[in-house]
Structure formats: structure tokens, C-alpha cells
Amino acid sequence: MSLANAVNKVIFGEILKGLALTFGHLFHKPITQQYPHTKPKLPDGYRGIMSLLRYDDGTERCVGCALCEIACPSGVIKVVSAEEPDRPLNRYAKTYTFDVTRCVFCGFCVDACPVDALAMTKEFEWASENKRTLFLDKEQLLANGDRCFPVRGKKPAYLGSIEGDWYLDKVKNKHYPTHAETD
Amino acid sequence: MSGVGQIVVILLTIGVVMGTVLIHVAYLTLAERKVLSWMQDRMGPMEVGPRGLLQPIADGIKLLLKEDIVPSGANKIIFTLAPILSLIPALIGFAVIPWGDGKVELFGLEFRPFITDLNIGILYLLALSSVGAYGILLGGWASNSKYSLLGGLRSAAQVISYELALGMSLVGVLLMAGSLSLVKISQAQAGGFWHWYAFALPFPQIVALVLYTISAVAETNRLPFDLPEAESELVAGFFTEYSGMRFAFFFLAEYGNMILVSCIATVVFLGGWHAPFPFLDFVPGIVWFLLKVYAFLFFFIWIRGTLPRLRYDQLMTFGWKVMIPLVLANILITSIAAYFWMN
Numbered sequence: 299m300s301l302a303n304a305v306n307k308v309i310f311g312e313i314l315k316g317l318a319l320t321f322g323h324l325f326h327k328p329i330t331q332q333y334p335h336t337k338p339k340l341p342d343g344y345r346g347i348m349s350l351l352r353y354d355d356g357t358e359r360c361v362g363c364a365l366c367e368i369a370c371p372s373g374v375i376k377v378v379s380a381e382e383p384d385r386p387l388n389r390y391a392k393t394y395t396f397d398v399t400r401c402v403f404c405g406f407c408v409d410a411c412p413v414d415a416l417a418m419t420k421e422f423e424w425a426s427e428n429k430r431t432l433f434l435d436k437e438q439l440l441a442n443g444d445r446c447f448p449v450r451g452k453k454p455a456y457l458g459s460i461e462g463d464w465y466l467d468k469v470k471n472k473h474y475p476t477h478a479e480t481d
Numbered sequence: 482m483s484g485v486g487q488i489v490v491i492l493l494t495i496g497v498v499m500g501t502v503l504i505h506v507a508y509l510t511l512a513e514r515k516v517l518s519w520m521q522d523r524m525g526p527m528e529v530g531p532r533g534l535l536q537p538i539a540d541g542i543k544l545l546l547k548e549d550i551v552p553s554g555a556n557k558i559i560f561t562l563a564p565i566l567s568l569i570p571a572l573i574g575f576a577v578i579p580w581g582d583g584k585v586e587l588f589g590l591e592f593r594p595f596i597t598d599l600n601i602g603i604l605y606l607l608a609l610s611s612v613g614a615y616g617i618l619l620g621g622w623a624s625n626s627k628y629s630l631l632g633g634l635r636s637a638a639q640v641i642s643y644e645l646a647l648g649m650s651l652v653g654v655l656l657m658a659g660s661l662s663l664v665k666i667s668q669a670q671a672g673g674f675w676h677w678y679a680f681a682l683p684f685p686q687i688v689a690l691v692l693y694t695i696s697a698v699a700e701t702n703r704l705p706f707d708l709p710e711a712e713s714e715l716v717a718g719f720f721t722e723y724s725g726m727r728f729a730f731f732f733l734a735e736y737g738n739m740i741l742v743s744c745i746a747t748v749v750f751l752g753g754w755h756a757p758f759p760f761l762d763f764v765p766g767i768v769w770f771l772l773k774v775y776a777f778l779f780f781f782i783w784i785r786g787t788l789p790r791l792r793y794d795q796l797m798t799f800g801w802k803v804m805i806p807l808v809l810a811n812i813l814i815t816s817i818a819a820y821f822w823m824n
Contacts, residue, residue, distance in 0.1 A: 313787070316787045317787050319787075320783060320787045323519070323522060324516070326522050330524040332527060
């Protein structure tokens, strides 16, 4: 054993092993991704830049409840909600600002949204030389949604339907529906 | 041949050799990056030119255009002198490297495959490699930076230690060849690889070749002996404060030295321009010469991609307690063998 060790030491046995290993790796296929030329294949559920969605008839989904603002750990979302003109029960986000510079892409806002108005796109190439381009307002967020989610969900029937209009009439007449009427 | 003709021949040969060497130096940097990348399952430079082939040119242009900074408190004269002292010995060493046999007649002029046939070729090369150490030392000292100074000091200790083993590993060949001229040493190795001094009777110098290779790696400050440039400890070692063209000079010197020690190993141990088998003699000598040099250079890169850096005391211990006794033993045995062989 000691003789074998001595021989190993004389012929640099360990170094030869290492050399053989590196030489073998010469012929391995590189695992490099040539990024600007070949884009990475992103997994489902990849959390990229934020977007706001619309229904299939083009109306905004967002109801301005600001639950996303509460859920956001970095506090990058600011929602100012308002009633829709002449429809006092329907609210919407008058302004919706999103500060990408501090966003941590956790997706909590998407989880918090009760009407699925928020979605994370797979876009990540938003590097910019000007920070001001990274303060997104509602129009930009909606544009993101239009660009990345061309297939829009259907608007549920109870929104803007006859039933809803009936509620609206009741409200306008200062007459709130009783339990019996709704059943 | 007239005096003017001789001067023309010499100048033309020098031009060809320098051009070849500089192109090789440039593309050796690319080759190193590429081979290292492949060993690490990467691709290396791919952007400039087809598959990155123009990368050395881009690097050269970048270094030319960079600002030349002299740190405050630096000794300007020596700071400027150091890169020159590094580069010149690396380049003029090629004056005695023969890469072929015979003569070529062109326009009544006689061209020979070496710049000059010094009868003390090996001594000349050893002297130059010692001068190259001055460039590193002075560069480290004149920069007025602690990292540069440490790099320079380490380099001095390392080069002095391994210079000894490098020079003495060649002595066995000198004993067998009976000449210091690289041309004569090459010519003595004709007729198959069993006549190359690495494998030749009376005593094969294969151990000396291994020792020479290790010393050469240390001499050129390459991994695993790159203490003077230890990037993790000293920012860049002795050329921390250098930038622009002066940095490029040090860079070129390192790669030029690599090619030079590969050429010396080829000429002295591996038969220079001779084919490994007599029936392969129809292939031009320069092809064999370049193949052997490239194999050596590949080994340099290969060992860089494999081994980690030694610690400073390990380096010194290895140099003085292992290498030097071994080369001395090699000289002793070769002397005895050569004595009985000749009688």
C-alpha cells in the first residue's frame, strides 16, 4: 500500500486524475445560454412585470378595492378608487400606480385580488436608464395586460346585467331590497 | 552574399518571426479563454466575429484606447521602464529558436529558418528569462501600492527559485548534445522519436522534461504557480496599478514567455522540427515544430483549468526541496551515463 502511495506520488497520480477529468469535459456540450440571441424558456407561473386585465368586452376588471395595496409587502401599489359616474354601486380604480423599481415580484397582489384583475406577465427585459419609466400608471399596466394576455375572460352575467340594473333602480329610489324580494 | 543582402535577409527574417510571434500571442489569449471555457462546459467569447475569432483584435484596440494612468507617488521612470523590461526579453528570446532545416533561395538571397545561430543559445535564453524577472520586480516596486509590492516580491522569490531548476534541467541535454547551440541540438535529434533527447540513449531525459515543464509553468507565473498575480489575495499582483498599453505589454510578455518556453522545450527535448517517424519526413519541419509547441501550450492551459493555486510556502518548499535535488540527481546520472557511453 505504501509503495502504491509512493508511486502515486511520484507520477502525480491525483493531478493526472484531475487532468483526465478536465480533458473529458472538453467534449461536453456547453450549457451556456447565448442570452440575447436565444431567449430562455420560462416556466409556467413565472413572475415577471405586473399587468392589469380587462374583460372580453374591453371593460376593466379592477374594482378599486385596494386589497392589492394592503397585500403588497413593499408598498409599491397606490390605488385611488372612485364610483363609476351614475352607477353608485360600481367602483373602479381612478388611478392605479405601480412602482416597479421597488417591486419584489412576490405575486401577493395577484393572490389578494378578489376579481382576478391583476396578473404577472412573463416579461423581464424592463431594464432602463431612466427610473421614471419604471413608475407605471394604469394605462401602461392595462397595455401590458393587452399585450401579454390577448385571450380575455368573459364578463360575468351579474355585472351590468338586467339584475344589476334592477338593483341600481332600487338604489336610486332610496329603496334597498329586502330579503324576501331577493329570494 | 553581399553585406546589404545579408542585412535584408536578417531584417526580413526578424519581421517574419516577430509577426508570427505576435499573432500567436494574440490568438493564444483567445485559445486560452476558449479551452478553459470548454473545460468548464462554457462557450467562451462568442460575440466578436464568427464564434469569437476576432476577440483578440477587439481586446487590443480596447487596451490601446484606454487611459494611461500613473499612480501618484509612483516612480515614473521605472514605472514606464518595467513593462518594456518585461516584454523585450520575451520577444528577443525568439532570435535563437530554429524552426526548420536547410536553406531557401529567393531572388539570390539565402534565407535560413532561424534569425541567428548563437553558439551559446541556451545561455542566452536563460539570461533573458532572468532579465524578464526585473520587469516584474520593478513594476511591483515602482507602482507605490502594497499589492504591487507584494506581487513583485513573491515573483522575485519564485523566479529565482525556479530559474535554478529550469536551467539545470537543461544541463542533461547539453551533456548529451555537447553543444549550447539550439540548431546543433535540434540537428542531433534527427531520425525518429527515439533519438529525441526526451527518449534518447544513453539516459532518457524524460524526468528532466517533466521538471522543465513544472519550472516553466512557475517561471511564466502561470497557474498553479501564479502567486505574483494571485487575484484572490493581491488585486492583480505586480500589475495592479497598470492600465492601457503598459498593461497590455505585461500581458503580451506573459504569453510571449509561454510561447518561448514551449519553443525551448520543443527544441531541446522533443526534437525540434523532426518528425516522430522517419517515413513522415515529407511533412515540412515547421508543421511538426508548431504541432509540438501547440501541444505544450495546450498543456499550459490544461493545467490551468485543472489545478488550484499553491500556497506560498508550498511553492518554495517544492522548488527547493523537491525540484532542485531531482534536477541535480538527473545531472549526476546523465553525466555518468554519458561518460560510459562515450568511452
